[in-house]
Amino acid sequence: MREIPATWMRGGTSKCWVFERDVLTVPGRSVDEVLLRLYGSPDPRQVDGVGGATSTTSKAVVLARSDRPGIDVEYTFAQIGITDGRVDWTSNCGNCSAVVGPYALRRGWVVPTGEVTTVRINNTNTGQLIVVDVPTPSGQVTEQGTERIPGVAQPGLGVQLWFVDPAGRTTGALLPTGNAVDVVDGVRVTLLDAGAPVVLVPADEVGADGEVSPAALDSQEDLLRRLDRIRRIAAVRMGLAADPAEAARATPKIALVSAGRPASSDVTVRMLSMGRTHPALAITGSVALTAAAHTAGTVLSDFTAGEQEVLRLDTPAGVVTTRAGTRDGLLAIGVTRTTRRIGDAILVLPDDEPLEPPLTVLAAASAS
Amino acid sequence: MREIPATWMRGGTSKCWVFERDVLTVPGRSVDEVLLRLYGSPDPRQVDGVGGATSTTSKAVVLARSDRPGIDVEYTFAQIGITDGRVDWTSNCGNCSAVVGPYALRRGWVVPTGEVTTVRINNTNTGQLIVVDVPTPSGQVTEQGTERIPGVAQPGLGVQLWFVDPAGRTTGALLPTGNAVDVVDGVRVTLLDAGAPVVLVPADEVGADGEVSPAALDSQEDLLRRLDRIRRIAAVRMGLAADPAEAARATPKIALVSAGRPASSDVTVRMLSMGRTHPALAITGSVALTAAAHTAGTVLSDFTAGEQEVLRLDTPAGVVTTRAGTRDGLLAIGVTRTTRRIGDAILVLPDDEPLEPPLTVLAAASAS
Numbered sequence: 001m002r003e004i005p006a007t008w009m010r011g012g013t014s015k016c017w018v019f020e021r022d023v024l025t026v027p028g029r030s031v032d033e034v035l036l037r038l039y040g041s042p043d044p045r046q047v048d049g050v051g052g053a054t055s056t057t058s059k060a061v062v063l064a065r066s067d068r069p070g071i072d073v074e075y076t077f078a079q080i081g082i083t084d085g086r087v088d089w090t091s092n093c094g095n096c097s098a099v100v101g102p103y104a105l106r107r108g109w110v111v112p113t114g115e116v117t118t119v120r121i122n123n124t125n126t127g128q129l130i131v132v133d134v135p136t137p138s139g140q141v142t143e144q145g146t147e148r149i150p151g152v153a154q155p156g157l158g159v160q161l162w163f164v165d166p167a168g169r170t171t172g173a174l175l176p177t178g179n180a181v182d183v184v185d186g187v188r189v190t191l192l193d194a195g196a197p198v199v200l201v202p203a204d205e206v207g208a209d210g211e212v213s214p215a216a217l218d219s220q221e222d223l224l225r226r227l228d229r230i231r232r233i234a235a236v237r238m239g240l241a242a243d244p245a246e247a248a249r250a251t252p253k254i255a256l257v258s259a260g261r262p263a264s265s266d267v268t269v270r271m272l273s274m275g276r277t278h279p280a281l282a283i284t285g286s287v288a289l290t291a292a293a294h295t296a297g298t299v300l301s302d303f304t305a306g307e308q309e310v311l312r313l314d315t316p317a318g319v320v321t322t323r324a325g326t327r328d329g330l331l332a333i334g335v336t337r338t339t340r341r342i343g344d345a346i347l348v349l350p351d352d353e354p355l356e357p358p359l360t361v362l363a364a365a366s367a368s
Numbered sequence: 369m370r371e372i373p374a375t376w377m378r379g380g381t382s383k384c385w386v387f388e389r390d391v392l393t394v395p396g397r398s399v400d401e402v403l404l405r406l407y408g409s410p411d412p413r414q415v416d417g418v419g420g421a422t423s424t425t426s427k428a429v430v431l432a433r434s435d436r437p438g439i440d441v442e443y444t445f446a447q448i449g450i451t452d453g454r455v456d457w458t459s460n461c462g463n464c465s466a467v468v469g470p471y472a473l474r475r476g477w478v479v480p481t482g483e484v485t486t487v488r489i490n491n492t493n494t495g496q497l498i499v500v501d502v503p504t505p506s507g508q509v510t511e512q513g514t515e516r517i518p519g520v521a522q523p524g525l526g527v528q529l530w531f532v533d534p535a536g537r538t539t540g541a542l543l544p545t546g547n548a549v550d551v552v553d554g555v556r557v558t559l560l561d562a563g564a565p566v567v568l569v570p571a572d573e574v575g576a577d578g579e580v581s582p583a584a585l586d587s588q589e590d591l592l593r594r595l596d597r598i599r600r601i602a603a604v605r606m607g608l609a610a611d612p613a614e615a616a617r618a619t620p621k622i623a624l625v626s627a628g629r630p631a632s633s634d635v636t637v638r639m640l641s642m643g644r645t646h647p648a649l650a651i652t653g654s655v656a657l658t659a660a661a662h663t664a665g666t667v668l669s670d671f672t673a674g675e676q677e678v679l680r681l682d683t684p685a686g687v688v689t690t691r692a693g694t695r696d697g698l699l700a701i702g703v704t705r706t707t708r709r710i711g712d713a714i715l716v717l718p719d720d721e722p723l724e725p726p727l728t729v730l731a732a733a734s735a736s
Contacts, residue, residue: 001512008713010416043521045424045647048378048708052420056413144369144718153411154718279413340416340718345376347711350512350522 002026002349004038007103008050012095012337013151013280013317015057017050018103021064021076026349032087035060035080038347042085050347051080055274058082061096065109066122073104076124079250079274090251091170091196092123094283098159098337101132105141106341112136126169126196131327133160147338150318151280156338163287165330166194170251176238180297184237185230190298191238195287195333197252199234201227202299203270210258210268214277214316217256217270227254227272249274253285259303265314267293267303280317287333289313290322370394370717372406375471376418380463380705381519381648381685383425385418386471389432389444394717400455403428403448406715410453418715419448423642426450429464433477434490441472444492447618447642458608458619459538459564460491462651466527466705469500473509474709480504494537494564499695501528515706518686519648524706531655533698534562538619544606548665552605553598558666559606563655563701565620567602569595570667571638578626578636582645582684585624585638595622595640617642621653627671633682635661635671648685655701657681658690 007018017038024031036042039058040049051058060078068074077096079088101119104110110119115137121130135142135157147158167174171193181188190200203210208223218224231254235247255271271278271285278285290311293304304311313320323334375386385406392399404410407426408417419426428446436442445464447456469487472478478487483505489498503510503525515526535542539561550559558568571578576591586592599622603615623639639646639653646653658679661672672679681688691702 006711008418013413013415015415040522045381045422047381047383047424047520048522048524048710050376050710053425054413054421056415057421143716152415154408154416156416341716342416342418343374343713343715345711345713348511348709350708 001351004347004349005345006347007344008342009099009103010152010156010340010342011097011099012149012283012339013056014059014093014095015052015342016059016061016093016096016099018061018063018099021062024062029352034349035078035087036085037349039080041081042083044083046082051082053082055079055276056095056279059093059096061099063100063103068122070120071122072110072119073100073121074124075100075121084249088248088250089125090248091253092125092128092284094161094195094287094335095337097121097123097130097161097283098132098339101134101159102143102157102339102341105134105136106143112139112141114139128166128169128195129164129328131162131164131332135159143341145338147336149336149338150315150320152338154340156340158336158338160334160336161283162325162327162332162334163195164327164332166287166333167291168193170197171238171240174291174295180295181299182237184233185226187230188299189230189234190292190300191234191252192288192292192295192298193238194291196282196284197238197240198285198288199231199252199254200257200289200292200299201230201254203256203258206256208256210256210270212270214270214279217277224272224275228275230254253282255285255289257289257300257303260312260314265312265319266308267300267311268314270316277316281313281315281320283335283337286313286320286322286335290324290333294324369719372715372717373713374715375712376710377467377471378520378524378708378710379465379467380517380651380707381424382427382461382463383420383710384427384429384461384464384467386429386431386467389430392430397720402717403446403455404453405717407448409449410451412451414450419450421450423447423644424463424647427461427464429467431468431471436490438488439490440478440487441468441489442492443468443489452617456616456618457493458616459621460493460496460652462529462563462655462703463705465489465491465498465529465651466500466707469502469527470511470525470707470709473502473504474511480507480509482507496534496537496563497532497696499530499532499700503527511709513706515704517704517706518683518688520706522708524708526704526706528702528704529651530693530695530700530702531563532695532700534655534701535659536561538565539606539608542659542663548663549667550605552601553594555598556667557598557602558660558668559602559620560656560660560663560666561606562659564650564652565606565608566653566656567599567620567622568625568657568660568667569598569622571624571626574624576624578624578638580638582638582647585645592640592643596643598622621650623653623657625657625668625671628680628682633680633687634676635668635679636682638684645684649681649683649688651703651705654681654688654690654703658692658701662692
């Protein structure tokens with residue numbers, strides 16, 4: 001038995017366990033094995049670990065203080081598989097990105113200066129610089145806040161995340177195929193890499209209701225299968241996989257897009273994450289949508305005015321607003337998130353356990 | 369902001385947060401308010417707290433060392449409401465009961481003696497004595513184990529729980545109406561109080577498939593409504609509520625029962641918890657089922673042999689086995705559970721937050 005320190009934080013609409021990189025080094029076991037065991041995976045209920053049995057609550061933030069100039073924190077995101085026994089390191093999570101600044105300030109990795117302190121983060125999954133403005137009233141580290149975002153009932157500390165020059169961090173180009181629109185599986189889509197690689201599918205191209213609820217979308221198995229096929233073919237076109245079957249589950253992401261409601265939003269979006277409808281919106285996806293709105297000829301061009309500074313995205317949890325601005329003299333896409341520290345923990349990692357019986361138990365459980 | 373120590377443990381098929389009673393005393397706030405805020409309730413996702421957004425993962429175990437003779441630990445169970453903003457203290461949870469013995473041993477409240485140490489627990493919700501046998505090899509406290517139970521993929525420390533003389537702890541009688549069978553809403557049912565008050569409904573009496581999967585049962589809204597109506601009328605007959613509308617959500621529990629599969633089980637059971645199908649079986653419910661099997665003329669009499677020592681209950685997660693035995697010279701019903709400490713934590717309780725805006729946010733989220 002081994003004890004591993006970790007901090008549980010809400011970042012935006014996600015719950016994220018924060019680990020300092022060194023604590024995941026366990027003799028004889030890979031980092032993936034350690035994380036899967038701590039989270040109670042594989043198990044659809046993750047009942048024997050810290051995982052929350054949904055994609056937005058089975059996430060890890062791995063941090064180390066940076067010794068590189070201009071970077072305060074090296075940040076690696078991990079999506080912990082619930083039933084597949086795998087850890088996906090191929091993408092970032094924008095919601096969890098929001099916890100890194102407050103964590104670094106509390107930990108003393110960054111010294112607060114003035115009313116707002118900027119924390120500079122390198123996301124190692126995507127090579128993306130994320131600059132985060134964290135409130136530090138009177139130069140003091142603070143954890144409690146009163147800001148609110150859609151999809152979260154309680155207030156939190158509001159932080160402003162800027163994804164600096166986000167284009168092409170994974171594939172090398174904003175438009176990896178060179179086209180603003182591609183036809184994949186007979187459907188007009190935009191394949192774009194900013195914040196994360198995404199596939200934008202106009203809802204009417206696949207006969208879907210753009211304002212469908214997550215539960216209703218999750219019940220449309222034929223549509224979900226078709227979207228996953230489009231996503232996998234797109235992965236190959238974007239240079240992310242050699243073959244559709246090899247496409248990672250988390251990359252690229254895919255979203256249905258349609259017109260917004262004139263009074264309140266510019267674009268309506270329903271994003272899928274790990275094969276299920278996201279209850280709100282992956283924030284890296286909102287970066288991609290903002291970049292798409294600023295790029296001529298994409299499938300978003302029908303809905304948006306182009307160079308608008310503020311973009312309002314209608315999600316199942318409410319309207320998420322993004323901004324286009326400048327940081328370090330480069331185009332930066334800004335999103336506001338709230339965070340809260342839920343608690344500090346010492347997690348128990350059991351000694352190695354025999355692998356064979358759990359499979360038997362699972363089979364018996366599913367058969368009965 | 370206030371910090372509250374707690375320990376997260378798996379007990380059987382539940383995840384339970386353990387609090388020592390005194391830590392929940394917070395000036396100006398009720399224990400219910402403290403628990404709801406820590407768990408992130410009300411919110412269907414409990415994303416801002418430690419709740420797991422399901423009935424089996426939104427539970428609290430409140431403990432105090434006992435100064436009464438023959439009792440080691442005073443144990444109070446709380447079911448933390450997810451969306452209704454309420455804490456239900458009306459029933460015990462048998463799965464969470466399994467964590468109390470190992471917690472008391474680790475905490476030094478009970479001194480280990482020999483290969484197995486007995487911990488004597490008073491459940492204050494039901495006035496039930498629970499005697500738990502915990503392995504202490506060579507007289508040492510141990511936390512890791514290799515035992516397995518249906519519904520949990522990983523092994524854990526196996527403990528044997530004995531519910532001593534469990535009849536009538538809540539209502540005063542094993543059969544609160546005096547009858548082994550009652551007719552409620554036109555249906556033959558058994559109303560019984562042992563471990564917890566339960567309503568046993570033969571599946572064929574309501575036209576249900578006794579072996580239905582939890583997902584399929586949860587999708588049958590008419591049936592769920594009918595079962596809840598039966599449950600609420602039964603609550604009045606059992607003296608648990610003055611009026612069906614006032615029946616607690618967690619008490620009595622209700623279960624569909626039907627014949628087992630001859631080779632593997634005696635009874636098939638699908639139990640509801642907080643209006644949804646339990647993924648396995650409430651252990652307090654298994655105590656009630658065992659008592660019903662030992663009582664002549666109940667709706668279980670059709671399926672069971674009566675005085676059998678071992679009863680095999682077919683649940684969605686696999687077969688749960690109970691035993692009838694003797695402790696303190698009284699009839700005791702025994703169940704094996706496994707437990708694991710997931711971690712120790714210091715949870716953050718924010719200062720009071722304004723109440724009005726969350727409701728607005730929730731309304732906006734559900735409307736959009």
